[in-house]
Amino acid sequence: MEQTIVLVTPAELRSLIRDAVRAEIPLIKPFADTREVMDEKQAASYIGQKPATLRQWRTLGKGPAYHKKGRRIFYKKYDLDTWMAQGRTFTSETPDAPY
Numbered sequence: 001m002e003q004t005i006v007l008v009t010p011a012e013l014r015s016l017i018r019d020a021v022r023a024e025i026p027l028i029k030p031f032a033d034t035r036e037v038m039d040e041k042q043a044a045s046y047i048g049q050k051p052a053t054l055r056q057w058r059t060l061g062k063g064p065a066y067h068k069k070g071r072r073i074f075y076k077k078y079d080l081d082t083w084m085a086q087g088r089t090f091t092s093e094t095p096d097a098p099y
Contacts, residue, residue, distance in 0.1 A: 018090075025085065036077035037067075043075035047084060 008016070044051045047064070057063030058073070064083035067074045 022086070025082070038075050038077060038080070040073045040075070043080055046077070047080055 038046060040051050040054055043064070043066075044054050054063060054066075054073075054075075058066060064075060065079040067076070
């Protein structure tokens with residue numbers, strides 16, 4: 001049986017672990033958050049954007065996940081929070097940084 005040994009620095013290991021955890025976070029949906037729904041205007045305000053920006057992102061296939069019922073567009077708070085967290089950058093001064 002042949003074994004392969006991979007050497008990584010502590011910083012590389014932290015990065016690998018952080019990326020793996022971030023990939024799994026969207027799969028964990030707290031029950032309460034999955035029921036909170038916002039319309040386009042509320043969602044835009046919640047993430048600090050304009051409704052027109054959300055419309056443009058939808059056209060481009062970007063931005064947070066959304067739901068469409070007829071002509072109406074809805075966003076789940078959980079989806080907005082998850083989308084925002086995916087763009088989070090940690091620094092050495094971030095209190096809850098994983099390193």
